[in-house]
Amino acid sequence: MFAAGETVRVKDAWPEAAGPVHIRTPHYVRGVTGEVVRRLGAFANPEDLAFGRPAERIALYHVRFQKGAIWPEAKPDDELLIEIFEHWLERP
Amino acid sequence: MNVTEADALRLLAAVRRLLDEKGIVSSAEVEARMAATDAASPGQGATMVARAWVDPDYRALMLEDGTKAAEEMGIMMRGMPPLGVLENTADVHHLVVCTLCSCYPRAVLGYPPFWYKSAAFRARAVRDPRALLAAEWRTVIADTVKVRVVDSTADYRWMVLPMRPAGTEGWDEVRLAAIVREGDMIGVTVPAV
Numbered sequence: 001m002f003a004a005g006e007t008v009r010v011k012d013a014w015p016e017a018a019g020p021v022h023i024r025t026p027h028y029v030r031g032v033t034g035e036v037v038r039r040l041g042a043f044a045n046p047e048d049l050a051f052g053r054p055a056e057r058i059a060l061y062h063v064r065f066q067k068g069a070i071w072p073e074a075k076p077d078d079e080l081l082i083e084i085f086e087h088w089l090e091r092p
Numbered sequence: 093m094n095v096t097e098a099d100a101l102r103l104l105a106a107v108r109r110l111l112d113e114k115g116i117v118s119s120a121e122v123e124a125r126m127a128a129t130d131a132a133s134p135g136q137g138a139t140m141v142a143r144a145w146v147d148p149d150y151r152a153l154m155l156e157d158g159t160k161a162a163e164e165m166g167i168m169m170r171g172m173p174p175l176g177v178l179e180n181t182a183d184v185h186h187l188v189v190c191t192l193c194s195c196y197p198r199a200v201l202g203y204p205p206f207w208y209k210s211a212a213f214r215a216r217a218v219r220d221p222r223a224l225l226a227a228e229w230r231t232v233i234a235d236t237v238k239v240r241v242v243d244s245t246a247d248y249r250w251m252v253l254p255m256r257p258a259g260t261e262g263w264d265e266v267r268l269a270a271i272v273r274e275g276d277m278i279g280v281t282v283p284a285v
Contacts, residue, residue, distance in 0.1 A: 009179040024246045026191050028218065041174070056094045060246055067241075072221060081178075081186075082219065084247035 002036045002061060002089060009033045009092040010063075010084060020049030021066045030078070033092050034065035040083060059086040128168040131201040136167050137251055138272035139199065142265040145256045154253060155179055162200050172199040172249075178242060179253045180279070185233050186252045187225070187279035189217035190244040197249040203279060208278075217241060229280050252279045260285045 002008055005081035012031030017019050024046050039064055063084045068076030095103060110225030111117045140161060144151035154161035171176065175197055178186045190196065191214045196204040207213050216224040223241050225231040233239055242250050254276045260268060275281035 022205075024192060026218075026243060026245060030190075040176070058246075063258070073142055074220070075222065075235075075239070078221070078241075080241050080242045082244060083248060085246065 001059070002039070002086070004036055007033060007092060008061075008063060008089045011088050011090055013075045013088075021029050022047055025084060026082065028070055029082060031067060031071050031086075032048065032065055034063045034069070036089075037062040037064050037082075042061055043085075045085065045087075050074075059082070061086065061089065063089070112193035114250055118135055122232060125171070127199070132167075132195040132198055132200070134164075134168055134201050134277065135269070135271075135272075136165070136202070137197070137200040137212070137277045138269040139265070140167075141253060141272045141277065142269035145255055145260075145268055152255070158200075158251065167200055169199055172238050174248050176199060176250050177249045177253050178240075180255050182237070182242050182255070182284070184238045185279060185282075186240050186242055186250075187221050188242045188244060188252060189214055189219060191218055192243075195249060196243040197277075199249070200251060201274060205274065218243060225280060229275065231281050251277045253277075254279075254283050257283050257285050 004027035010025060010029050010032055014030070016023065017081060038061070040060045042057040042059050044053075045058050045068065060083055063082055065080045066076060067074035067078040070080070108119065108122060111122075113120050117261070140154060143165065144154050150161065150164070153164070154177045159169045159172075160176055161177070162168050180186055185217040188197075194204060194209040196208060198204070213224075218241055221241050222233055225233060244250050254272070256268070260271070271283050271285055273281060273283070276283045
């Protein structure tokens with residue numbers, strides 16, 4: 001459970017390297033630190049849903065990232081706002 | 093029979109008949125959904141934007157719960173993903189993209205424009221949104237305004253509440269709705285008069 005305003009890091013995980021997966025966490029944000037804006041609710045885990053497996057409901061957060069943390073040439077205070085499932089987030 | 097090689101229309105008819113027979117989804121429900129999907133258009137989102145511009149309570153509801161705000165305007169939201177609305181201000185401009193596929197607020201804006209699903213739009217929107225907007229839409233975002241790109245990656249669908257342009261003082265909702273375009277509600281353009 002993460003609170004609004006909390007600093008979080010997206011796991012630097014690459015499960016697609018091990019076999020077929022369906023992941024809703026964009027590549028470019030893996031391993032990047034951001035800030036929780038709010039909890040959007042809880043939704044069936046798409047990683048199971050996509051394969052017709054029983055899917056647990058997992059908390060979904062809106063997480064804000066500074067563009068400069070991802071692309072050095074970006075205007076540093078521009079932002080990305082992305083929906084990230086709880087099991088992809090960790091405390092840095 | 094190999095279903096991957098079956099004629100698509102025959103397969104669709106067979107699946108619909110099975111759904112009906114098993115009491116999962118009736119033919120009438122499918123027809124209603126098809127009608128609502130085909131009827132959805134940017135005009136629906138525009139009526140929400142115009143209402144939000146003249147009614148502060150509606151604006152607050154829209155930013156708090158986009159699904160409820162859409163339903164209040166008579167838009168069919170049952171069975172659709174939850175709708176979130178992000179407000180453009182003098183300090184921040186939102187741009188909506190789905191880098192993983194093509195998530196789009198179809199319930200309130202209808203079918204997405206053809207370029208929305210292109211790999212080029214998706215890549216450029218997250219990487220260099222200011223140059224993308226300036227080059228393709230002549231939308232220049234001032235340096236003093238933060239660009240916040242909303243990558244629609246999961247279960248929500250996002251639309252933008254644009255800023256009401258100057259020169260529209262005293263206009264009624266119908267007149268205001270007429271100037272709100274599809275692009276204004278995903279942030280590639282801004283309303284102007």
